[in-house]
Amino acid sequence: MSEEVTAEILTTHxxxxxxEGKRLDxxxxxxxxxxxVEPGFVVTADGSALARIGETAxxxxxxxxxxxxxxxxxxxxxxxTNAELIPLSSPIFEPxxxxxxxxxxxxxxxxxxxxxxxxxxxxxVVTPGxxxxxxxxxxxxxxxxxxxIDTACLAAVTALAHATVPAxxxxxxxxxxxxxxxxxxxECTFVRxxxxxxxxxxxxxEQAGQGRLTVATDETGRVVAMQKGLVGAFSPDDVKxxxxxxxxxxxxxxxxxxxxxx
Amino acid sequence: xxxxGAKDVPVLLSPEGLRIDGRHLDxxxxxxxxxxxxxxxxxxxxxxxxxxKVMAAVYGPRxxxxxxxxxNNKAVIQCKYNMAAFSVDERKRPGLDRRSQxxxxxxxxxxxxxxxxxxxxxxxxxxxxEVLQANAGTRCAGVVAASVALADAGIPMVDLLPAVAVGKVxxxxxxxxxxxxxxxxxxxxxxxxxxxxxxxxxLQMEGHMTPEELGRSLDLGVKGCRDIYERMKAAxxxxxxxxxxxxxx
Amino acid sequence: xSRDHRPGHRRRGREGAPSHPSGDRVLVLPGExxxxxxxxxGPGTYRVGGKVYASVLGLYSPRPPxxxxxxxxxRYLPKPDDVVLGxxxxxxxxxWLLDIGAPRWAPLHMTGTPWNIEVGETERFLKVGDAVVVRxxxxxxTGRIGVSMQGEGxxxxxxxxxxxxxxxxxxxxxxxxxxxxxxxxxxxxxxxxVGQNGRIWVDGPAESVARVVQVLRLIDDEGMRPxxxxxxxxxLASTDPTDARGPIGPGRAEPLDLDGPRAAGPSTDxxxxxxxx
Numbered sequence: 001m002s003e004e005v006t007a008e009i010l011t012t013h014x015x016x017x018x019x020e021g022k023r024l025d026x027x028x029x030x031x032x033x034x035x036x037v038e039p040g041f042v043v044t045a046d047g048s049a050l051a052r053i054g055e056t057a058x059x060x061x062x063x064x065x066x067x068x069x070x071x072x073x074x075x076x077x078x079x080x081t082n083a084e085l086i087p088l089s090s091p092i093f094e095p096x097x098x099x100x101x102x103x104x105x106x107x108x109x110x111x112x113x114x115x116x117x118x119x120x121x122x123x124x125v126v127t128p129g130x131x132x133x134x135x136x137x138x139x140x141x142x143x144x145x146x147x148x149i150d151t152a153c154l155a156a157v158t159a160l161a162h163a164t165v166p167a168x169x170x171x172x173x174x175x176x177x178x179x180x181x182x183x184x185x186x187e188c189t190f191v192r193x194x195x196x197x198x199x200x201x202x203x204x205x206e207q208a209g210q211g212r213l214t215v216a217t218d219e220t221g222r223v224v225a226m227q228k229g230l231v232g233a234f235s236p237d238d239v240k241x242x243x244x245x246x247x248x249x250x251x252x253x254x255x256x257x258x259x260x261x262x
Numbered sequence: 263x264x265x266x267g268a269k270d271v272p273v274l275l276s277p278e279g280l281r282i283d284g285r286h287l288d289x290x291x292x293x294x295x296x297x298x299x300x301x302x303x304x305x306x307x308x309x310x311x312x313x314x315k316v317m318a319a320v321y322g323p324r325x326x327x328x329x330x331x332x333x334n335n336k337a338v339i340q341c342k343y344n345m346a347a348f349s350v351d352e353r354k355r356p357g358l359d360r361r362s363q364x365x366x367x368x369x370x371x372x373x374x375x376x377x378x379x380x381x382x383x384x385x386x387x388x389x390x391x392e393v394l395q396a397n398a399g400t401r402c403a404g405v406v407a408a409s410v411a412l413a414d415a416g417i418p419m420v421d422l423l424p425a426v427a428v429g430k431v432x433x434x435x436x437x438x439x440x441x442x443x444x445x446x447x448x449x450x451x452x453x454x455x456x457x458x459x460x461x462x463x464x465l466q467m468e469g470h471m472t473p474e475e476l477g478r479s480l481d482l483g484v485k486g487c488r489d490i491y492e493r494m495k496a497a498x499x500x501x502x503x504x505x506x507x508x509x510x511x
Numbered sequence: 512x513s514r515d516h517r518p519g520h521r522r523r524g525r526e527g528a529p530s531h532p533s534g535d536r537v538l539v540l541p542g543e544x545x546x547x548x549x550x551x552x553g554p555g556t557y558r559v560g561g562k563v564y565a566s567v568l569g570l571y572s573p574r575p576p577x578x579x580x581x582x583x584x585x586r587y588l589p590k591p592d593d594v595v596l597g598x599x600x601x602x603x604x605x606x607w608l609l610d611i612g613a614p615r616w617a618p619l620h621m622t623g624t625p626w627n628i629e630v631g632e633t634e635r636f637l638k639v640g641d642a643v644v645v646r647x648x649x650x651x652x653t654g655r656i657g658v659s660m661q662g663e664g665x666x667x668x669x670x671x672x673x674x675x676x677x678x679x680x681x682x683x684x685x686x687x688x689x690x691x692x693x694x695x696x697x698x699x700x701x702x703x704x705v706g707q708n709g710r711i712w713v714d715g716p717a718e719s720v721a722r723v724v725q726v727l728r729l730i731d732d733e734g735m736r737p738x739x740x741x742x743x744x745x746x747l748a749s750t751d752p753t754d755a756r757g758p759i760g761p762g763r764a765e766p767l768d769l770d771g772p773r774a775a776g777p778s779t780d781x782x783x784x785x786x787x788x
Contacts (some may be wrong), residue, residue, distance in 0.1 A: 008641060017717075042315065044350055044396065416584040
């Protein structure tokens, strides 16, 4: 159970500001907080990245291990994603089984990675039907300041983009080689505050939000995932406008994922 | 502990008395501590120790969840030590495991021995230790990180708790084992010291030693703890001391 | 704990650590021996074997006959007569539970309000999420915090916004003899209620409120730094009342902030619509 109750005065204030195109921290409706990534943060992983958006931080680690393909897809490798909303990151989380929020973050990031074919699963197969690489994407939220989806996806995608297949260590090949990453999906999340739709919500803005919309895009301009969350509604025109904005932000964040300090 | 005599046992001690990473027997691995590493915890610390990367956060004192754990006359200390799936060479499945549960308990008891829990009846002080990258000595790194996080959170305590593991490699007593030494050595002794009283509040041993070796190990560990203690204090001072006049905050 | 106005609400009170011959106002850490010279162990200290030690991280600030350490961090610790701002987190038949940022929630009994309330009607008067100003009346041995909403300046808050700063910083916001808060009020014409628990209510015209919020963040971060009062005054007197960012924009450097060469600050207008794939 949460010990965080947001004062209604604050929620009202956030909505009043939004009606004037303003936000608590002085950003405009279409501004992200400062974004950064640090690839290679964890050397025990086959790929990793610490992503920060404002005061939110998520660490993603990639582990590749030999395993068996699923029986109904003998020619495809296996990719699984998992997000941990650990209590370390916020007063609102408790230890225990995954909460709906964690499951949603995992699945929304997973869908974006899969639909964009970030990793070509057929290229993970070693022997069809028998042996394949299993790619684990584990995301650990370390600091929760709002907008976990965008931060987790950025961490995961950056980690994948800098990952190495440990072929030599598992005696599957002569030497390790970079994981072949074809596409880089980026998720962009927006919340409705009254009539305004603002990008990259802080925790307080999520609490005040009347609907949340996440759009994932890749570098070819495709939309590869969408998720509407919180309680509230968006018109089709709202959605189109959000998609346009997400494409632009996606390009910028993707450049950071590719070229982050390492 | 690994089996001595396996074909790929590394050379743990050179003829000159240098360890696998070039250290002397009484040398610590490089240690960096940053207090206040997180924005949303009441107190936090990030420790990089050798190849370990450990984050600790403290929340509290705060209301107890679940309620039935509440104590009428003091705060309860709840500690959760966890290793991230990607923190070790072979991926660790997320979720509780017995090793982590034991470590959590041992660490909670260590802190309960130094925190003034009677000052906050019916509350909980929650300690979360997350191992992001592991290379032996993670529970000691966790204690160090959690101790700094508790101070950062303003929790009243007898003292900070430096911790270190002493072991036996190639027959010699060595301070602060790294992974290969832990895997292929003969003993591993993690401990945590209350510098103010000179007493230990965490002490475990895996492996075997003679009583004489154990005595020397304790002495070496205490010395190592006192060194670590100074670094913990320095990390807290760095966070709370005034910025230089005219300089950036 | 109610989420208030700022990113990173867990601010620390950063203080100078000057040396003083008597040891006053020196930063001390848990376990450090204090130069107590026969003083008795007071708040933030403990005694063992005739010596007095610090128990919390804070400033050594003796008040004879007591040795005392004033914490620089941590949750608000209530004292009787403190006026604090709280948020209602739970409603029961005869009382509400308030989050005042202390280790425990504070029950406000229906008889501790100026209203005439029947049992079971409590929700009509205060509901979850409402913000109130109350006074701490009592603390008992089990940590139970008694509060009351009867008295001048106490009651339910409406409008405005709530800013949160470290409790250790409240003294700076008020200033010596109220000088800092007077400066703020004189320049901006807002209404303010400063809670000892570090929660501050501000109400007034939007631009003025935004500027006061910036000032409060500045004080929270900069604390003892010389020239703070002048900096606040010059900011408040500046001719750009609509610059809500003030001296601090989003994303100041923070501990572990990893702004690398590719980190992007606030964006300008998004680029033109992209072409097709």
